[in-house]
Amino acid sequence: MSKFWSPLVRDLVPYVPGEQPKMANLVKLNTNENPYGPSPRVIEAIQAELGDSLRLYPDPEGDQLKQSIAGFYGISPRQVFLGNGSDEVLAHIFQALFQHGEPLLFPDISYSFYPVYCGLYGIEPRIIPLNDQFDIDPEDYRPPNGGVIFPNPNAPTGRLLSLADVERIVAVNPERVVVVDEAYVDFGGESAIALIDRYPNLLVSQTLSKARSLAGLRVGFAVGHVDLIEALQRVKDSFNSYPLDRLALAGARAAFDDRDYFEQTRQSVIAERERLTCGLKQLGFEVLPSAANFVFACHPDRAGSDLARGLREQGIIVRHFNKPRISAFLRITIGTPEQSNALLAALPALLGNR
Numbered sequence: 059m060s061k062f063w064s065p066l067v068r069d070l071v072p073y074v075p076g077e078q079p080k081m082a083n084l085v086k087l088n089t090n091e092n093p094y095g096p097s098p099r100v101i102e103a104i105q106a107e108l109g110d111s112l113r114l115y116p117d118p119e120g121d122q123l124k125q126s127i128a129g130f131y132g133i134s135p136r137q138v139f140l141g142n143g144s145d146e147v148l149a150h151i152f153q154a155l156f157q158h159g160e161p162l163l164f165p166d167i168s169y170s171f172y173p174v175y176c177g178l179y180g181i182e183p184r185i186i187p188l189n190d191q192f193d194i195d196p197e198d199y200r201p202p203n204g205g206v207i208f209p210n211p212n213a214p215t216g217r218l219l220s221l222a223d224v225e226r227i228v229a230v231n232p233e234r235v236v237v238v239d240e241a242y243v244d245f246g247g248e249s250a251i252a253l254i255d256r257y258p259n260l261l262v263s264q265t266l267s268k269a270r271s272l273a274g275l276r277v278g279f280a281v282g283h284v285d286l287i288e289a290l291q292r293v294k295d296s297f298n299s300y301p302l303d304r305l306a307l308a309g310a311r312a313a314f315d316d317r318d319y320f321e322q323t324r325q326s327v328i329a330e331r332e333r334l335t336c337g338l339k340q341l342g343f344e345v346l347p348s349a350a351n352f353v354f355a356c357h358p359d360r361a362g363s364d365l366a367r368g369l370r371e372q373g374i375i376v377r378h379f380n381k382p383r384i385s386a387f388l389r390i391t392i393g394t395p396e397q398s399n400a401l402l403a404a405l406p407a408l409l410g411n412r
């Protein structure tokens with residue numbers, strides 16, 4: 059702490075991202091990155107952009123990327139907002155759309171950045187427990203509130219809420235914005251983008267970090283009614299005119315345009331998720347049915363923290379949350395088949411040589 063700090067800074071409780079260890083040869087299954095690299099067309103597009111044009115500012119609106127995203131979803135580019143990772147998009151959403159002096163509703167077990175943004179923007183959270191099956195109950199998200207946000211599929215549980223249940227939450231809150239954070243939707247969910255033309259209070263956020271293998275490029279976006287997009291645009295243009303650089307715009311666009319590669323890698327991750335789930339169950343784990351690129355699993359005989367530590371000693375990194383209700387669980391990112399095999403081979407010894 060220092061006398062130079064603004065008072066707000068003193069009280070901030072920042073988000074702690076999953077570790078990015080510097081060691082080589084780790085089996086890194088802790089931050090839900092895609093085990094497959096980006097499309098070769100992404101690399102080509104970024105290489106083509108590397109040159110004299112870097113002396114020029116990028117397109118502040120990212121119009122071409124908006125067109126690619128809009129083309130993919132059959133919507134208008136005017137319904138798309140771009141940001142430096144969906145974390146930045148979410149930050150703008152909190153500031154632009156959730157500051158109504160009433161509490162923001164979100165699940166107790168969900169993305170731990172939400173309470174951080176509440177702290178940053180002075181929004182009161184109202185934290186709603188998931189039910190005993192770790193599912194969102196739409197009945198719990200009724201007005202009055204200052205807005206609603208939840209990931210779908212949820213993180214770190216991987217549980218999917220049906221599109222009909224998402225619609226129930228949106229429909230019952232016409233006076234407030236409902237944000238569906240679809241970071242993982244491509245691994246088994248149905249996007250609520252299908253509903254945006256019917257609900258002016260629905261905003262869907264997505265990222266290229268997970269299903270499009272571009273966590274390192276930092277590109278996210280939101281889709282919704284033009285009035286919601288305009289609010290985000292106003293905040294963005296009061297903060298940073300150029301959140302996406304030329305390389306990010308070019309690479310992200312190529313990622314959206316290479317639909318075959320996207321489909322192929324997404325299906326590989328889904329298939330591997332089902333195989334890893336079976337393998338873990340055979341070792342006695344309880345595995346929540348997941349629609350994401352990770353599984354959430356616990357073992358009746360071993361503490362989550364012990365398993366995470368034991369795996370780490372063998373060079374396998376998974377995520378453990380030392381939090382109420384979920385401290386028994388490990389969140390394990392779906393990697394390559396070889397990475398799953400390494401995990402499944404390391405576990406029996408940790409479970410007592412069975």
Ligand SMILES: *Cc1c(COP(=O)(O)O)cnc(C)c1O
Pocket residue numbers: 142143144145146169209213239241264265266267273276277278
């Ligand atoms: C990974 C993740 C994000 C952030 O994605 P970035 O685009 O990399 O900032 C947002 N929400 C959830 C639930 C996530 O898991």
